[in-house]
Amino acid sequence: MAASKAIVANKEACGAFEPCLWGDFFVNYTPTSSQRSEEWLRERREQLKGEVCQKFEAGKAMSVADTVRLEVEEALDRVHDEELDFGSSNDLDVVALRFRLLRQHGFFWVSADVFDKFRDDETGSFNINLSNDPRGLLSLYNAAHMAVPGETILDDAIAFTRRHLEAAKGKLTSPIKEQVSRALEIPLPRFMRQLEAMHYITEYEKEEPHDIMMLELAKINLNLLRSVHLKELKDLSLWWRDLCDSVKHFYSSVTRCHPYGEESSAARIILTKVFGLLVLIDDTFDVRATFEESQMLDDALQRWDESMVSLIPEYLRMFYIKTLSNFNEIEDTLEPYEKYRMAYVKKEYQFQSKSSIQQAKWFNENCTPSFKEHLDVSLMATGLPLLFFTALMRAGQAINNEAFEWAFDMPDMFYANIEVWVASSMTLLLTSKGSATRMWPALWSAT
Numbered sequence: 290m291a292a293s294k295a296i297v298a299n300k301e302a303c304g305a306f307e308p309c310l311w312g313d314f315f316v317n318y319t320p321t322s323s324q325r326s327e328e329w330l331r332e333r334r335e336q337l338k339g340e341v342c343q344k345f346e347a348g349k350a351m352s353v354a355d356t357v358r359l360e361v362e363e364a365l366d367r368v369h370d371e372e373l374d375f376g377s378s379n380d381l382d383v384v385a386l387r388f389r390l391l392r393q394h395g396f397f398w399v400s401a402d403v404f405d406k407f408r409d410d411e412t413g414s415f416n417i418n419l420s421n422d423p424r425g426l427l428s429l430y431n432a433a434h435m436a437v438p439g440e441t442i443l444d445d446a447i448a449f450t451r452r453h454l455e456a457a458k459g460k461l462t463s464p465i466k467e468q469v470s471r472a473l474e475i476p477l478p479r480f481m482r483q484l485e486a487m488h489y490i491t492e493y494e495k496e497e498p499h500d501i502m503m504l505e506l507a508k509i510n511l512n513l514l515r516s517v518h519l520k521e522l523k524d525l526s527l528w529w530r531d532l533c534d535s536v537k538h539f540y541s542s543v544t545r546c547h548p549y550g551e552e553s554s555a556a557r558i559i560l561t562k563v564f565g566l567l568v569l570i571d572d573t574f575d576v577r578a579t580f581e582e583s584q585m586l587d588d589a590l591q592r593w594d595e596s597m598v599s600l601i602p603e604y605l606r607m608f609y610i611k612t613l614s615n616f617n618e619i620e621d622t623l624e625p626y627e628k629y630r631m632a633y634v635k636k637e638y639q640f641q642s643k644s645s646i647q648q649a650k651w652f653n654e655n656c657t658p659s660f661k662e663h664l665d666v667s668l669m670a671t672g673l674p675l676l677f678f679t680a681l682m683r684a685g686q687a688i689n690n691e692a693f694e695w696a697f698d699m700p701d702m703f704y705a706n707i708e709v710w711v712a713s714s715m716t717l718l719l720t721s722k723g724s725a726t727r728m729w730p731a732l733w734s735a736t
Contacts (some may be wrong), residue, residue, distance in 0.1 A: 301586035301733065316526045318519055327516045330509050337506040381407055381425030389432035393478060401442045404429070408442075420453040423461055427469055429455060434476040475507045486511060517554060525561055532565070532611055556683035559619050563634065564680040566612055567672045574645045577607065580653045590637055623682060630682045633693050637675040644669035644710060668699065673706050 325333075378384050384403055391399045407429075419425060436443035448458050451473065458469045470730055471488065485520035490507050491634065570590075574583045582602050589597035589609055598606045616638075620631040644666045651658055658666070668674070677696065681688050 316523060318523060327513065330513050334506065334509045337502060340502060368630045372542035380426045381419060381422055385432040389435055392435035397437060401440050403444055404446065414573065415449045423457055423465060426450045427472060430472060431477040432670055434478045464495060483693055501588065521554065521558060529565060559682060560679050562615060562619060564676060566615060567675060569608065570630060570642060574649060580649050583646055583649055587642045590642045593635065625684065629681060629690065630693060633678045634682060637678050641672055641675050666704055
């Protein structure tokens with residue numbers, strides 16, 4: 290009993306979430322009078338795309354396009370035949386850029402030996418005179434982050450370039466100064482594409498010469514994406530507010546559940562809502578409900594029947610009802626040939642709940658599971674399978690029932706994802722002991 294009270298007290302102590310940074314920004318947002326309408330932006334984008342296509346057609350008529358196409362095809366053929374020696378260049382920027390682009394496009398058999406020419410034959414260290422080439426250093430730094438385990442030359446490249454870029458960044462000028470600062474914080478291959486586009490548009494505009502038409506098209510694409518996001522986040526914020534009105538212990542922001550990309554708005558809204566429901570049940574088990582209350586809620590979710598509402602604590606009843614109703618509303622938005630997919634998503638949500646209960650049971654009983662047991666349960670508790678199936682619901686006719694059945698058997702790719710998640714979580718745990726003390730008091734009190 291004393292232990293149970295202590296657990297409840299700890300849940301209450303760590304259950305006070307900080308207010309959402311965004312407040313009511315998305316709910317109250319209205320475009321300024323100076324902003325172009327979304328309709329105008331789309332029309333202008335189509336016009337610019339047409340002009341770009343005209344440029345391409347003109348080049349094609351003059352055989353320019355065929356020349357470029359043949360060069361690209363020949364280059365790819367040489368890559369596949371392992372005959373492309375792009376390392377023949379002595380320009381570090383060129384060699385590193387080509388290496389990174391090839392690896393980012395899946396050509397991981399491209400050898401890191403192309404960088405041997407930039408190392409001292411005797412010591413094996415990178416040549417010190419490379420420190421005078423900040424552009425080359427930056428390219429090598431970004432390229433080295435496409436390494437696979439065991440490529441010590443790329444590990445050495447990261448250490449070498451980082452040391453010299455840190456020393457040089459105070460002497461650099463724009464735009465490379467800003468590019469170096471960003472890369473040192475988050476290397477380019479790991480940087481969010483939309484954010485990098487925002488930065489690059491600003492930097493490209495300062496370069497001379499630059500393509501005015503392509504620059505305008507890039508800006509319009511970015512503004513359209515922003516407009517779509519703002520409209521979606523307004524609707525989703527209102528949905529989240531309604532969902533959480535009667536349950537005060539939930540975290541007050543839906544923005545962390547919202548992915549990016551202009552295309553497939555309907556699929557993104559569904560994914561955000563399911564992600565939000567995943568966050569709510571996770572917060573309930575972790576922060577608010579006792580183990581016994583969590584079991585009651587899980588029993589109701591496994592039966593998936595509104596008649597079960599009377600058997601769960603009163604403060605959780607509205608959450609249970611809204612969970613079921615939201616899944617029904619999502620199913621109503623699906624095409625007839627997509628509706629069977631909702632059964633997989635519901636089942637994964639139930640697995641998510643059951644896995645969270647199993648973790649709580651281990652904690653409550655002071656039980657240490659085997660690594661295999663922990664891995665199997667944690668795979669479901671991460672929510673990755675749930676979000677995977679949710680993302681596929683609006684994939685159209687490109688996905689069939691056979692694909693869902695294959696994924697439902699938990700192929701190795703899911704276990705690879707959980708291994709990455711566990712590794713990143715442990716890194717966070719080891720670097721954030723202060724916040725971890727709130728979340729896992731039993732773990733830290735035992736160390």
